Amino acid sequence: MDSNWEILTTGVGGKTTLADHLSTLKPGSRIGVDPALLSYSESKNISNKIKKNNIELVPITTNLIDLLWSDRPGMSDDKISFLKLELSGISLKEKLVQVREMIKKRGGTGLVITGLDQIAWLFNLRGSDIDCNPLFYSYSIVTNDKVSLFVEKEKLTEEAVQNLEGVEIFPYADIFDHLKFLSKSSEETKIITDSVCSWAIVDAIGTENIVEEYSPATVLKLTKNKVELDGMRNCHIRDGVVSVKFFSWLEKELLQNNMNLKIGECEAAEKHLEFVKEQQHFVGKSFATISVVGANAAAGHYSPSKGSDALIDINQIYLIDVGSQYLDGTTDMTRTWHFGTPTGWEKECFTRVLKGFIKIDDLVFPSGTTGYVLDPIARMSLWEAGMDFFHNTGHGVGSFLNVHEGPIGIGIKPYFNDFGLKAGMVVTNEPGYYESGNFGVRTENVCIVVDKETPHNYGGTKYLTLESVTLCPIQAKLIMPSVLEPKEISWLNNYHKVVWEKLSPHFEEGSYEYEWLSRNTAPI
């Protein structure tokens, strides 16, 4: 950029916020803004902060930058395909019944959906307009008698069109005219939307309508159906096969083929991708792979770039955080590995993190408990020694949808307290520990929240626990057994037994992969 620009950093670690910066402008300023590029809640938040200095936001529906932008690329024309009932589990028709029930219960007559994953979920459609997320640009309106989808019709596959019977399809850009018309159609009209939609949407429907925190589609999507849960279990078996291929390949290269300090972080990630591409139903990555060695692993969710990436070193900890989109589910796994001899301190850190991981995986809790209050259980064993990690313990996971799916999760984000965990929800469990400039450890599984039979049933409460669906050994070499309690050792041995039973049939007896799996799932 030339010197006409001053860059202000915002967001995590940023030096200011948009609202704070705007409130330093000259009192009386009127700030033009494209209301389609600002969420309604953020516009309210900014307006509240700047109004005390007599500054206001002015919506300008013709984006002035767009007018100047002559060589702007067009919108993606990637195809949108239909997700068959044997993969989605519930038809559009049934989902509409559930959504309309919730609209009615909340006192609305209609719903405008702007969340792309909500739309993909409702219509059982998937696209590829956004890297790693199988979504497509669109809007939707659901009323008691109509349902419309705003998307360029030519993007839809023939199968998709056939499965949208009864759905009115309009061009993407027509949403605003439809909303203006709809909101004036009757005195009784009350359209629901959620507060993450753009200011332009709320402006179009009018604020006399209902802006809620969570759309019915968001709420319904949280709890996965049986088909989705089976898919989640199945794709994790395939993902587990990939993990065995990947780790045994890497071990063989480093220890037998003399490739220490010759394989880059990116090359390892590419090899992983090569293995996962062989799998049935594989669609693409669910996020940019984090394949990191030594100090790079301490940088949290950093991912390397080819050329500037480090070489994998058997004397340093290696960490891979990788996930895929399959037609039947979404995966997200982290494993920390040492191909040489870890130090005692590295083992202590790994083991304290593992204790938190096991405590969460093994926990029994009443249905409806939020991940917000369960978070400290993942940290207790670190806190004991004055250690901690500065990210959440886990996030919700979509079903062949976003790998980070809100608003549930285990951690300190206030909205993790908004919905209690229920059977059928899917979350990750991923505590870690990071020593800046030195190393990082993290262990992550995707888990399904499942019903748990308990010896008692106090107060008639239903109890839940987590079922790990991720299948990959946890490296025993990094464990300090004296730090584990007997029941934690049982947990580990039992987990490895399951990994062995589910993955070993996929490898030939005597192969390197088979032997690697056998060694790495042996009881400690």
Next chain:
Amino acid sequence: MDSNWEILTTGVGGKTTLADHLSTLKPGSRIGVDPALLSYSESKNISNKIKKNNIELVPITTNLIDLLWSDRPGMSDDKISFLKLELSGISLKEKLVQVREMIKKRGGTGLVITGLDQIAWLFNLRGSDIDCNPLFYSYSIVTNDKVSLFVEKEKLTEEAVQNLEGVEIFPYADIFDHLKFLSKSSEETKIITDSVCSWAIVDAIGTENIVEEYSPATVLKLTKNKVELDGMRNCHIRDGVVSVKFFSWLEKELLQNNMNLKIGECEAAEKHLEFVKEQQHFVGKSFATISVVGANAAAGHYSPSKGSDALIDINQIYLIDVGSQYLDGTTDMTRTWHFGTPTGWEKECFTRVLKGFIKIDDLVFPSGTTGYVLDPIARMSLWEAGMDFFHNTGHGVGSFLNVHEGPIGIGIKPYFNDFGLKAGMVVTNEPGYYESGNFGVRTENVCIVVDKETPHNYGGTKYLTLESVTLCPIQAKLIMPSVLEPKEISWLNNYHKVVWEKLSPHFEEGSYEYEWLSRNTAPI
């Protein structure tokens, strides 16, 4: 009451709420209410709920019941005495500096205090207008240059008056006139109060002033000073001596003096009071003693009445929850005891509760963590077996003030998430388990939140832990050692070592009490 009245139950376990009931009245109703008897937040809450039916609350400052109430007893003329600096730790003058700093920081020019414990704390005064709470009816106004106390002057002891130099004293009822005058005194006037004050107070100061959730006095009072903490430790030694006298007396009566099924729940409570009255600085009970046997202990915070109370039976669990006000601190303790042979099931319940109790007592956590998120740690061992308890794990404790002091605590009340725990705060730790119609168990200590040295200090965070100040054996007979982890057994033995060291010097070697204490603090 005669048949003109219909009784509607509200509150915990109630069938309705005041707001819900009022919204069923005829649309257009205008409901008269004495605004001095309704908190501002409750009046807003009710008004919001009933306005959709076009119903409104109308403040009537002349209470119509009071006009009819001819034989109404006058207000208490109990004396209000001064709490010396060697007991309060910080003078009124110093507290005023802190309060005024917070008023300024919040953009106010004055503060009206209506919380009686806030006033008692600020002025270092204590009264006895309310059972178990050493408070006196009063109001206070603090501005930058003035401080006034609204209380009948003749209630103050001479020493109290001498220590209120610079404080303007006005009759209790004059507060409203003063507030009206104050709020109109200048354009810049911004008076702060908290939302639990009465509607009448907010009406008097005008809503253009600042109504906050927590008064500066509430916030400052949360963290106890060194003198208060030393007092808390000291009064718990005296309270521990009483516990030993009480439990050894009860054991001797039941097992040696043939008094099984001859001592009532109330008689035991009275005996406890007899012992505690002998102690230095004792002022009174901090709440109605819960002395209960068998099924009565399952009724949670129930307390027996003389005549209808049960007899203590060596074949049933006995539970006592008792606390006192001392000049140097406030106590609150629960112990569960079996004088015969407990069943395996009773032992399992007691031990699972104890595990949660130890986990909380032994926990290390970062400064600022809230009791809201720590609560599940007290329940994990119960949840594992499908068990739970339906009350909070702990509450804040005042310093020779209310035994339940908000807004901190360990538990599910949303406001327990409003303030992080800091060194110097005082909370109880009291998990339980209750089997309706059969028995109840609960173990409770008062704990000071203290700094904890940890081997590491990740991210420069300060770590905290709890220091139990309650000194009374936990009955080993009720413990199933196989359910405890080795470090839980160490915790118990270490706690009993402390109890023995602090209490045994107060008993004569060879006495029944001394032997009882020795037996009940022996390592398991």
